[in-house]
Amino acid sequence: MPYPSNLSISDTVKEVRRLKRWFQAGVFSFVYALIPLYAFVFNMEKLHILLINAIGLSMAIVVIEVAFAEMLKLRLRSEQGLRDADEQVIVALAVAVEGKDATTHGHLQRLARYALRLGEALGLDDRQLLFLRYGAILHDIGKIAIPESIVSKPGPLSTDEWYEMRKHPVVGQQICAPLRFSDEVGPLIRHHHERWDGTGYVDSLAGDQIPYLSRVISVVDAFDAMTSDRPYRPALSVDEAMKRLAEGSGTQWDPVITDVFLGLIRTERLDPVEVQSDARQEAA
Numbered sequence: 032m033p034y035p036s037n038l039s040i041s042d043t044v045k046e047v048r049r050l051k052r053w054f055q056a057g058v059f060s061f062v063y064a065l066i067p068l069y070a071f072v073f074n075m076e077k078l079h080i081l082l083i084n085a086i087g088l089s090m091a092i093v094v095i096e097v098a099f100a101e102m103l104k105l106r107l108r109s110e111q112g113l114r115d116a117d118e119q120v121i122v123a124l125a126v127a128v129e130g131k132d133a134t135t136h137g138h139l140q141r142l143a144r145y146a147l148r149l150g151e152a153l154g155l156d157d158r159q160l161l162f163l164r165y166g167a168i169l170h171d172i173g174k175i176a177i178p179e180s181i182v183s184k185p186g187p188l189s190t191d192e193w194y195e196m197r198k199h200p201v202v203g204q205q206i207c208a209p210l211r212f213s214d215e216v217g218p219l220i221r222h223h224h225e226r227w228d229g230t231g232y233v234d235s236l237a238g239d240q241i242p243y244l245s246r247v248i249s250v251v252d253a254f255d256a257m258t259s260d261r262p263y264r265p266a267l268s269v270d271e272a273m274k275r276l277a278e279g280s281g282t283q284w285d286p287v288i289t290d291v292f293l294g295l296i297r298t299e300r301l302d303p304v305e306v307q308s309d310a311r312q313e314a315a
């Protein structure tokens with residue numbers, strides 16, 4: 032698979048276990064509620080009642096265990112099937128946008144890796160990590176609707192070209208609207224060019240108004256763009272890119288998220304050279 036995956040089944044497992052607990056409580060309460068009833072109806076002795084009760088409960092436990100194990104298996108299979116389908120759609124869309132923008136080869140593979148590592152360090156749960164990964168891969172999907180002469184232009188854009196280019200977050204959200212995770216990922220795409228100080232686009236959101244995962248994507252997107260070769264400039268060194276991120280912390284980027292990302296690199300828990308090399312191998 033060309034993009035790193037960190038899918039988790041823990042949500043489904045938790046949901047089925049919760050359902051099972053409620054079901055067990057209901058069945059056991061029902062069995063116990065019947066004790067006085069059949070004791071009265073059949074005029075039974077205490078020992079017989081306890082015996083019948085024990086048999087009834089044992090059978091109920093076995094049936095519940097087997098039924099819920101089967102239910103979990105089916106749910107996991109269906110969830111995995113949906114996620115496999117999501118993966119295929121995402122990879123196809125990502126390949127389309129990478130094909131369009133020849134200047135950013137391998138950017139999305141690296142971005143997905145950086146985003147996941149940063150997301151884990153920020154303590155995101157599995158569900159958030161999944162949407163973060165989707166958002167990282169799809170954030171620039173709207174560029175497929177922008178003329179290639181603009182998207183791949185090696186030099187600075189004219190005012191008119193910038194006008195066109197700035198449409199890509201909204202177009203990207205529209206492209207992803209039919210996908211089943213669009214409610215979660217659409218806003219990440221729309222707001223990935225907002226700035227912490229409110230001077231970004233498309234809605235000029237500021238600070239906490241910007242979706243949290245968009246702020247994460249914004250940091251890793253900038254770092255990877257800075258440390259990658261572009262037709263109009265060579266890649267910056269990791270140190271220089273870190274310096275620029277630190278300078279823009281609190282104006283362009285969320286200061287806390289930026290700090291955590293820089294900390295990951297400083298403490299060597301994240302090695303950009305390794306990420307670049309892994310992404311190259313995957314893409315090859």
Ligand SMILES: [Fe+2]
Nearest residue numbers: 170171223224
């Ligand atoms: Fe973008």
